[in-house]
Structure formats: structure tokens, C-alpha cells
Amino acid sequence: MSALSGKWALVTGATAGLGLVIAESLAAAGANLVVHDLSAPDELADSLKSRFYVDAISVAADLSRRAAIESMMSDLRARLDGIDILVNNAVVRHFAPVEDFSPERWEESLAVNLSAPFHLARLALPAMKRRSFGRIINMGSIYSTRAVAERIDYVTTQTAIVGMTRAIAIETAQTNITCNALCPGVLPTPAIQSKIAACAADAGHSVEEATRTYLAARQPSGRFVATEGVGALAVFLCGPAARDITGAALPVDGGWSVA
Numbered sequence: 001m002s003a004l005s006g007k008w009a010l011v012t013g014a015t016a017g018l019g020l021v022i023a024e025s026l027a028a029a030g031a032n033l034v035v036h037d038l039s040a041p042d043e044l045a046d047s048l049k050s051r052f053y054v055d056a057i058s059v060a061a062d063l064s065r066r067a068a069i070e071s072m073m074s075d076l077r078a079r080l081d082g083i084d085i086l087v088n089n090a091v092v093r094h095f096a097p098v099e100d101f102s103p104e105r106w107e108e109s110l111a112v113n114l115s116a117p118f119h120l121a122r123l124a125l126p127a128m129k130r131r132s133f134g135r136i137i138n139m140g141s142i143y144s145t146r147a148v149a150e151r152i153d154y155v156t157t158q159t160a161i162v163g164m165t166r167a168i169a170i171e172t173a174q175t176n177i178t179c180n181a182l183c184p185g186v187l188p189t190p191a192i193q194s195k196i197a198a199c200a201a202d203a204g205h206s207v208e209e210a211t212r213t214y215l216a217a218r219q220p221s222g223r224f225v226a227t228e229g230v231g232a233l234a235v236f237l238c239g240p241a242a243r244d245i246t247g248a249a250l251p252v253d254g255g256w257s258v259a
Helices: 017-028 042-052 066-080 103-131 152-171 190-203 207-216 227-238
Strands: 008-011 032-037 056-060 085-088 134-139 177-184 249-252
Touching: 008 017, 017 032, 017 042, 017 085, 017 227, 032 042, 032 066, 042 056, 056 066, 066 103, 085 103, 103 134, 103 152, 103 177, 134 152, 134 227, 152 177, 177 227, 190 207, 227 249
Parallel strands: 008 032, 008 085, 032 056, 085 134, 134 177, 177 249
Antiparallel strands: none
16 A cells, blocks of 8 residues: 555645646545645546545635635545645736736735645644644745746745745654645746747747747756656655655756756
8 A cells, every 4th residue: 555545635726737736646646635726626536536546525715815724624624634735736926017016916925825825734733743644745936046027926925935834844843744845947837838939929939949948048957847756756755755854945946946
């Protein structure tokens, strides 16, 4: 049996992109899944059950609202007696210079990207401590370590999530609970690929040429970060071999952070 068999993992923002890959990776490793989005992803839960022979349920919550988070976690305590693995993946981001940045969008980003992971962790920890097992993975970014123009909400919250990771790790260091952050570079997400396609059209270049140019300015590897690699690292962090890795912000960025 897998070391994750019988464990329940909650992945926020699980219906697409990296969240989906992490959910699938955990399911492939034997974990049961709670998959979250704004609308309950019932089809995803059914797919995980049929493909990986695990149990899976879907939940919905607006992570910008503390009451919605508390209601979701209360329901999970009643149904599952808590969760064993928490992956804080859901994120929002907006693009504007500081002086033009909407206060409403700023507040939304703080709520979803920073306050929601805090509330989810504080509500998950009692059951983890009772079971003497827990894994918290916060999804950071290359922008946890550096800045970029016109993305003040994302840079700020991704930097702060690393601080939160360290604080939780210190408080749980003498338990069998760990808290780590994964900090990917450029992933082949639909949003990034659309951005590259737009750059290609503006410059009159092929998408392939624009992709090479885009990546060359960022990742020394010259290629996208593989989402499957990030998913595999998340699985490793949840297993017994990673019990002494806590408080880490692990770059998965093709050398970008050290270039």
C-alpha cells in the first residue's frame, strides 16, 4: 500500500492547471481527494475515483470570504474528521501599475492568496495534531523571491506566503506535521501560452520563436517547468521520506532563481 493510502488531501483551485495536476498526482499515489473550486467540481471527483480507485469528493467555497471557508472546513470535519494534507493552490492575480491598482482587487488578492491559506491551515491543524500527521503545501512562485512590474498583488502575496510557511513550520516542528512552499517558474498554463501567442502576433513571429524568446529571458533551462514534476514533488513532500523537510521554499524554476 502507498504511504498516502487512507489520507485525505484538500487541494484548492483543483479543476485546472497546476491544481489539477497536483490533485491527480496525489490520487495516483493513493490519497483520497477533496477537490475545491468556486463551483463544486463533481465531474473531477468522479474522474479521480474511476481513474485512480481512490475516494474523492468535491466542495465549493468562495475563498475571499472567511465565512465560506469556515463552513467548508466545518463540513469536512463532520464528514471526514478533518484532512491530512492541505494544498493551498488557489490564487487570483491582476495586472496594473500601483497607482491604477483597484483597491477592490487588492483586497480580493489579499483574501484569496494570503488570508485563505491562513484560515485553511488554522482550521486543518487541530485534526492533524490529533492524528500526529499533517502536510501543508503552500503554492508560491518565482515571484516569492523577486518582483515584476504591474503585478503588485501577486508579488506581495507570493512573498508573504513564504513567511507564513516558515511560521507554521516553526510552530509544528516537534510534531509529525510539515509545512513547505513550492515556488515554480514558468509553467505551460493556458494563461501563459495565450500571453506568448499575443506576443508572437504583435511581433510577427511564430509561436515557437516567441516561446523560445520568452523562456530565454527567464529560465536558463530554456524550457517550461513540467507540471508533472511539481506534482511529483508535492507527493514526495507528503510522504515519510520528507518528514524532516519543513519551512522550505523549494524552487522549481529551471535555474531562474539562481541565474
